[in-house]
Amino acid sequence: MSAAFVAAVMLLVAACAGPAEEPGPTTLSWYVGPERADVESLAESCSDASGGRYRIEIERLPDDVEDRHAELVRRLLARDDSIDLFSMDMAWSAELAAAQVLAPVPEDLKQPFAQDVVPAALEATTVDGLLVAAPWTFDPWLLWWRGNAAERAGLDTTKPITWDDLLAGAELSGRQVLVDDPDGEGLAAWVNALVVGAGGTLLEGEGRSPDVGLDSAAGEEAAGIVEYLAEARLGGDPTAEAGAGLARRGGFVVAPSSFVSDPDVATVAGDLQWAPYPQVADTPAAPATGAALAVPLYAPSTSLSYEAVSCLTSADSLAALMTGSGHSAARATTYDAQDVVAGYPLADVTRPALETALALPQTPYWMRVRAALEKTWTPLSAVGSSTPDLSQKAVRSAVAGGLP
Template sequence: MRTTRAPRARLGAAAVLVAAGLAACAGGDDGGTPVINLYGAASAAGFDQIIDACNEEAEGRYKIVGNLLPSDADGQREQLVRRLAAHDDGMDVMSTDVTWTAEFAEAGWIKELDEEQTRLASEDTLQPTLDTATWKDKLYGIPKHTNVQLLWYRKSLVPNPPKTWDEMFEMAQKLKDEGQPYEIGVTAARYEGYVVTFNTILSTYGGTLVNEDSTEPTVDENTVKSLALIKRLADSGLASASLSNAQEPEVFASMQQGKAAFIINWPYVLSAMRAAGETDENSKKIADDLGFATYPSVEEGKPPRVTLGGANFTISEFSKHPDLAFEAAMCMRTPEHQLMHAINAGEPPVAESVYEEPEFQEAYPQYQVMLAELQTAVPRPVTPLYQNISTIVSSLLSPPKGIDPESTSEDLRDGIQDALDGKGILP
């Protein structure tokens, strides 16, 4: 969905076409066995094994059939919205981005979970991930996988990782003065990843962008502080010269190529660097030198509030088999299957118990940092108009050097209010 996944989770076109259990279009009930059509998730590495296991466990009560969606988040949302708006009953379970819950729930496209379903979906599930599946205090989704960004750094250059942005600036400047690799890599291109960067900084300062019922913007002095920090990075001479074009791959490359001493990126960095190191000696050197730490805070003693990525399973309001669809969704995200998916596809689990599994800890040596961040993580602005607000934020903050904290804050307030009022709505 909108969160960058580990490279190993991306399948080539040929692999997708041969993946077991996938269908190019929705299947119908087969010989009296109810078909549960899954849209999204099915093409992830190894997910066909999870579908097969759940179908075997169902013992003929239902059959899950995976259906393909476009590879990009916007294409996925567009197809789902089009079919849901048409009340298409050929979709049962959908893997929906964590930012879509309010929009789909407010439109009446996904089912609110009943009391028992809410209890089952909430067991052993990290609370912040449940928050991404909630709208107006009602649970509409079953958390599937999650994600948080970490601070990655070169251990040979930085014996003790910075705890704050101020410390990171100081360390980077010292490295630069010594002629060492020094860059600070963050996502700041005009896209969703930049919104994640801004939202984490804003949330850590204690700010938000919209109120709880999504009726007015909450732009305040915390917004100004957050913009000032991004502006400081852009003007510091410590970021990449291509900061305004930096997405996750560019940030990863800055570390891989030996330019960066620090990058903020998702947990896949270590496994991807190790994989690259199998054929590239420099990448192997960087992988062996990689350290990880908690996302730097904006102030000493103030814990970071990192922005959540990930996806939820949601049940279509128009499904012919909603109860079976819920059962199928729960099967596909049991702790056992979350562990399998985390290892095969690089998408971290939402079940806290999985973080205690030795197999998970071996694959994710950064698990303690991840879990600590996940316990205090925050969603992006929870609003049916998130897509519009996200575009407004990334546009007004681009390029980072062009930010004026006070005036950009005013522009954000006006732009978000217009979106909430239905003015100038973007597709």
């Protein structure tokens, strides 16, 4: 076969093949847990804004916090490269940073990610002085009810409402007080806020021997509130059905700001009312649950992943997040955006709440602490004077490496 013939054949093949195809956008898989926001729309907007560089696809993680945590940790430790970015419970920051499974935040993004972020949210995503993920949502909890339920309970919503006021009013009016818990983190957030609100600290310090403040006057006051709620049959264990309960029977619910977009309350959305979270004493101490956007260490293209995170935490994305879901953005200045001023009716309550909002305690052993709290504070009907001591011992044992 002559060289000329081979060359002619190759030219013919090339002509038949036509022009080379342009490479399409890189697909980025964004793993999210239970989410009341329209993450598909946020992903689409950022994909379009990338100019063809990437397209974000949503992958769902389990709703339950234990299952979600177990799946993520297993895959991250296995160096699974199918996760490009994920929504991380802020309470996991210390654990995942210690496990060295997070890609370092690029130097040029540290300041933009941290700028104007609520101090408690920034602290929750900073480990040993380093920002480990981009703060995204930070939802203060509120007191919710329908119609004139607060008036019928004798509550003056123009002034701070205490837990004593709320429980007495609910008992007087024959209504329940439910604690929202869509993923299993609600009980821990509630107990933490009760203890801190009573002047104590649930857990503080690093390592296997932190200070635990449950067996204290503050812990006793927290247990007393829970005990009264249960004994008066004003409510049961924290539940994912709080929205459905409010829609069917009325009463009161303590829940994050995103509760407003719970599908279970859609039919009564126009009847919803809200006020600041109930205080234990004179100092406001509302729990706040939040998520950060993290990039795994073994993501195929950490630069593209962080480009997507930058878009998802941009001013436009955060404004859309707030007005579309009721979430409170972790960046406080989002409240000044024109769309938020016009379309976020919760702002009068949520923005001041962010100043004193409580993130969950930072510890690499948070999931063990959560399990110990779950074991010793539920069922609510079993909570009593011995609970602070039992819970203190259980938390200490769990952090030290024992079974929670």
